[in-house]
Amino acid sequence: MSTVGTPLRVLIAEDSPDDVLLLLREIRRGGYDPDYIAVDSAAQFDQALADGEWQVILADYAMPAFTGMDALRRVRNRGLDTPFILISGTIGEELAVEALKQGANDFLMKGRLGRLLPMIRRALNEVEQRREIARVENSLRETYHEMEGLIAASPMAIVAVDREGRVTVWNESAEKLFGWTREEVLGQPPPFIGSGDELALHFLLCPTGPDQIPTFLEMQICTRADVNRRVDLELYSAPLIDSAGGFRGVISYISDVTERKILEKSLRQSQKMEAIGQLAGGVAHDFNNLLQAIIGYTQVAMETLPPDAPVRADLQQSINAGQKAATLTRQLLAFSRRQILQPKDVDLNQLVGGFLRMLERVIGEHVTLQFRPAENLGTVSVDPGQIEQVIMNLVLNARDAMPDGGSILIQTSNADISSAYKTSHPWASEGPYVMLTVTDTGCGMDEATQSRIFEPFFSTKPEGEGTGLGLATVYGIIKQHGGFISLYSEPGHGTSFKIFLPLVNRSAAELGLREMGDVVGGNETILLAEDSETVRDLSVRILRGAGYRVLTACDGEEAVATFAAHADQIDLVLLDVIMPRLHGRAAFERISAIRPGVRVAFSTGYSTHGLHDHLIPDGDPHLIQKPYNPKDLLRFVRETLDAAPR
Structure with a gap:
């Protein structure tokens, strides 16, 4: 076979x-x-x-x-x-x-x-x-070309060095990041590591390990454009091994994460401030109800005493203390962006110019105050009183930073925020703004202080010399106006606050003093809905004392039922915004369905710009903020009754 x-x-x-x-x-x-x-x-x-x-x-x-x-x-x-x-x-x-x-x-x-x-x-x-050798060589060439393509196309800077620290690989992203071409650096030490920066060289040459956990470096690097640029780098390194298993160098993948770090820091700061703001706003709301009773009942008690009664001085001290506490709660509400704003179209030059004399009185003679208004300044829509508060707080803060004297400069200018500016200031929004700058020649601040400067109750002053709410108030007021703040300071070189307020394409109105109406009572019927018994009883006493007939309700459901039973007799409904069973807006909608056009007003410890916006009717509702004194309440009720129907 x-x-x-x-x-x-x-x-x-x-x-x-x-x-x-x-x-x-x-x-x-x-x-x-x-x-x-x-x-x-x-x-x-x-x-x-x-x-x-x-x-x-x-x-x-x-x-x-x-x-x-x-x-x-x-x-x-x-x-x-x-x-x-x-x-x-x-x-x-x-x-x-x-x-x-x-x-x-x-x-x-x-x-x-x-x-x-x-x-x-x-x-x-x-x-x-x-x-077989040819096939292997061809495969190696293909792999090499693939790796060359991957290295060239990588968005990360890829740099390899040999055992002596000389560059062997330098891709296009490295050229863009550092500024030197491949031909200029091959065979040379990495040019971006400054002289004497052995730590950076150590990290570059030391692999991160088998788990490839990145090394984060904040280091001063050299670039062709800037020899002392400070950046955050994210670095992955791996050893290069030769055919005999020996170490022949390191390849590193490098990203400039400076912008990402700024965004992360900004987000953390924003979240922290938001959380503190919610806490502060909630505390302020609860305190306002308590202060409403303390101040109100004390003022009512004083009105029953003769002018020469000895106890009047004691009661006045209680009122003064209550008003100081109310000021603190207003500052907390300002920080948490829950103040009631009364915006007007304003020329900041006019506002600052009219406020200078008062500022000069409070800063003292040892500090020089200058104002440099810009020409053709744009208009902003702001609450003048709130912006005056911002300027006052910044100027006082500047004064306190210069106990031995110095100068404060206030400037205005138009500013157009571009995407380039937003890259380094991620909290900013693009668009046209009016900028208000307050600069001092004081002691300045380090980075740790700057990172906390807008937090409530944070203060660098000795204990007992400050509440720590001044700059927190500034922060909240500007954020509530849709603006933002930029801070620059160095220890020993002063501080500059730049406030950006959105520009509006309207002409500015003339600023003047608001005329307060006389306190006048009446004989109308008012339905008062307030869940706090203390505040409700006080308000009833004030209104009835001025001649009004008052019906009461302790929650929204009772307010609707009471209104339904007396709809033809009630001239004004005064609703607390936050009540059990049925909140103010829902009660307003049901009452309006029973009798369209009835006058309705609201009281709140927050504002139309606060946490409970959805609980307040749209438009421009009549709104009074707690704590209010008896005259404020009577004036508010009278103005609401006399206003044209909405």
Whole structure:
């Protein structure tokens, strides 16, 4: 039983048919099944090469039509690496060496055909090895080009250094980040590491470890544009290992995360301030109800005493203390952006100019105050009283930073906030603004103080010399006006606060003193809904004392029911915004459905700009903020009753 040998495609260049048979017999003896063509001319040889791929070529050195050396040249000129064995009966040593130089794999004497099989096997093995090497090299080249493409396209700066710290890789993102081209830095130490900054070099050369946890560096780097730029870098490093397993350098992936860090810091600060604001606003709301009773009942009690009663002085002290407490709660509400605003279209130059004399009186003679108004200043929509409070707080804060004297400069200007400015000031919003700047030559602040300067109750003054609410109030008022604040300060070099208020395309109104109406009572019927029994009883006493008829309710549901029973008699409904069972807005809507057009007013410890905006009707409702004194309540009720229906 015959067995099929290993297929082998053989091209034989031989003019002797007998020699061809001898070659084939020897190949078969080695376990091969030859698929062959025998040719004896150059044309036939070329045609055979064109028709197929051959695993081995056997060529007689001397033939009538052409020689084995001609065949060898034709094979190699085509770029083929097919094993080529030259066969001859008379070839000498010099010709054999020349054949090997020309690319032959081996040569064989016809009288020694027993060496043919080892030659074929060796030649096939060598070709396979060369081809495997070529495949590996090609794969490595492809991988290299892929890595080159990935490195070039990476948004991160990729920098590799050898064991001596010289740059071996420098991609386009590194060029953009640092400013130097690849050609300028290859073979040189990293140019972005400043002289003497060994710590930065240490981190660059030390891999972050197998878990690839990034190293965050805040460092001073050199760039072509700025030799002392301070940035936050995020750095991933990995060792480069050679074929023997030895350390040959480090590759680092570097990102400039300065802007991200600023945004994260801004977000944390915003969240912290928001949380503190909610707490402060809630505390202020509860205190307002208590202060309403303390101040109100004390004032009512004073009105029952003769002018010369000794106890009046004691009661006045109680009122004064209550009013100071009310001022603190107003500051807390201002910080938490829950103050009642009365906005007007204002020219800041006019507002500041009219306020200068008062500022000069409070800062003292040891401090110089200057005002530089801008020409053609835009208009802002602000509550003048609140902005005066902002200026006063900033000026007093500046004065206290200069116990030995100095100067304060107030400036105004138009400002257009662009996306470029927002990059470094992420809390800002783009658009046109009017800027108010207050600068002093005082002691300045370090970064730790600046990070907390707007927090309520944070103060750098000695205990007992400040409430820590001045700048918190400034922050809240400006945020409630839709603006923002920028602070710049250095220890020993003063402080500058820049306040940005949105510009409006309207003409400014003339500022003047608000005329307060006389306190006048009446005989109308008022429905008062207030869940605090103390505040409710006090308000009833004040209103009835002025001649009004008063119906009461302790929550929203009772207010609706009472109004339904007396709808034709009630002239004004005064609702607390936050009540159990049914809040102020819901009660207002149900009462309005019973009798459209009825006059309704609201009282609150918050404001229309506060946490409970959704509980107050849309538009411009009549609103009084607690704590109010008896005259304020009576004046508010009278003005609401006399106002045109809404």
